[in-house]
Amino acid sequence: MNYICYDCSTRYLLESNKWKCDCGGLLGLEYEKEAVDFSKTSISRNHSLWKYIDALPFEKDDVWQEITLGEGDTPLIKLSENLYAKADFYMPTLSFKDRGAVLLIAMAKKLGFDRVIADSSGNAGTAIAAYGARAGIQCDIFVPDSTSVKKVKQIEAHGAVIHKIPGSREDTAKAAITMVEKTNSFYASHIYNPIFWEGTKTYVYEIFEKLNEKMPDAFIIPVGNGTLLMGAYIAFEELMASGQIAKMPKILAVQAETCAPIMQAYAEGEETVRPIESSGTLAEGIAIAAPARGTEILQAIRASSGDIIGVSEESIINARKELALKGIYVELTSAANYAGYLQYLDKYPELKEQQVVFPLCGAGIKSN
Numbered sequence: 001m002n003y004i005c006y007d008c009s010t011r012y013l014l015e016s017n018k019w020k021c022d023c024g025g026l027l028g029l030e031y032e033k034e035a036v037d038f039s040k041t042s043i044s045r046n047h048s049l050w051k052y053i054d055a056l057p058f059e060k061d062d063v064w065q066e067i068t069l070g071e072g073d074t075p076l077i078k079l080s081e082n083l084y085a086k087a088d089f090y091m092p093t094l095s096f097k098d099r100g101a102v103l104l105i106a107m108a109k110k111l112g113f114d115r116v117i118a119d120s121s122g123n124a125g126t127a128i129a130a131y132g133a134r135a136g137i138q139c140d141i142f143v144p145d146s147t148s149v150k151k152v153k154q155i156e157a158h159g160a161v162i163h164k165i166p167g168s169r170e171d172t173a174k175a176a177i178t179m180v181e182k183t184n185s186f187y188a189s190h191i192y193n194p195i196f197w198e199g200t201k202t203y204v205y206e207i208f209e210k211l212n213e214k215m216p217d218a219f220i221i222p223v224g225n226g227t228l229l230m231g232a233y234i235a236f237e238e239l240m241a242s243g244q245i246a247k248m249p250k251i252l253a254v255q256a257e258t259c260a261p262i263m264q265a266y267a268e269g270e271e272t273v274r275p276i277e278s279s280g281t282l283a284e285g286i287a288i289a290a291p292a293r294g295t296e297i298l299q300a301i302r303a304s305s306g307d308i309i310g311v312s313e314e315s316i317i318n319a320r321k322e323l324a325l326k327g328i329y330v331e332l333t334s335a336a337n338y339a340g341y342l343q344y345l346d347k348y349p350e351l352k353e354q355q356v357v358f359p360l361c362g363a364g365i366k367s368n
Contacts, residue, residue, distance in 0.1 A: 001031035001057055003194070006296070015111060019180065019187040026292065029194040031057050035242035038209050047073045049099060049202040055238065056103070057198055064106040067135050071098040072202055076210045076357070079326065083341070084216070084357045086207060089330065093127045093154070094363035099203060100196030100227060101127030104188045107195050109135045113186040118142070119176035121169055121224075121284050122151030123362055124190045129160035132188075140185075142176040144169055148284065150366055168278065170290045191225045191292050200231025201238070207357055208239065215239070218250040218351065220341050220358035222333060223262055223308065224286030226297040228359065229253060233300035250306040252356075253297075254340030256281035257310030259289055262297055266308045271295060282313055285333035285362065309347070315339040320364075329364030337361070 002011040007025030012018045034054040044051040049072025069092040088096035115138040118128040125141040132139035139160035165172040180187045190196040239245045259278040273294025320335035337358040
């Protein structure tokens with residue numbers, strides 16, 4: 001198993017503790033994996049993402065068994081004839097970030113690290129802190145000083161050291177990276193470490209399984225740093241390679257229009273994403289003005305014949321209210337996904353007749 005640079009194809013052992021290539025390129029992950037046998041996983045007594053162990057970078061009898069909290073296998077809620085919501089806030093720390101965090105912490109434990117560092121707008125930091133506590137690993141979590149008080153308290157409850165950083169989400173990442181380089185700690189980054197996506201790809205596996213091995217026509221996916229989108233795209237590629245699907249579903253990405261650098265690059269036909277000045281958004285989980293994986297995100301959207309739009313702050317608030325009246329209370333970033341679906345219906349009326357899934361990424365009690 002190796003990290004591999006997207007730019008120059010240099011390979012690094014996981015033990016090297018690299019978070020980017022010496023050439024400055026970002027890293028992917030390569031290892032031997034098997035196709036998932038969904039006829040077996042669908043009747044498994046293991047009701048967690050670990051029932052897909054054959055397609056994950058661990059062995060069946062491995063350190064993850066000491067760290068798992070039963071994450072994954074979340075409900076798929078039918079909202080209308082063709083619309084489903086994947087309730088990923090039914091997780092131990094109440095957000096989808098548990099999918100990637102459990103794999104990152106399990107790998108840090110396996111490699112012998114006793115300290116990890118992460119930067120986050122809240123949910124990833126919470127998940128890293130929770131699994132770090134379970135693994136007996138010290139966690140330093142860097143967050144913007146504007147992060148929801150509720151999320152900060154949740155991180156602190158797991159015993160992590162909080163570092164509040166003034167300025168943007170990008171300033172927070174820079175501060176975390178500085179500490180990583182000074183201490184040579186494991187960088188438990190949901191952005192830079194591709195092991196995280198190996199967890200988020202199970203989101204798609206579960207949907208495919210629950211829909212009797214049929215893929216939806218489209219996935220609505222929120223995009224800040226793209227950790228759910230990249231995981232979904234990896235799952236699409238794996239299912240295509242194994243012959244289990246014949247074509248990719250569309251990725252219909254959603255950004256907050258007040259912080260939408262990827263949407264801007266897509267609309268202009270660019271291959272890379274230029275940093276922007278964000279005017280702020282209630283959807284703090286996708287408030288990323290300079291996404292490190294912008295190029296890869298654009299490639300995934302285009303490869304799926306997908307699209308990306310921006311949603312207004314007002315539509316996010318209204319979408320949250322509408323979901324609550326359907327019995328579903330989500331944080332504001334998750335509400336952006338439903339707002340995105342409603343806006344996509346205007347752009348593509350044919351979606352009303354197509355099967356679409358969007359994620360409920362975080363519980364409502366995480367937002368003010």
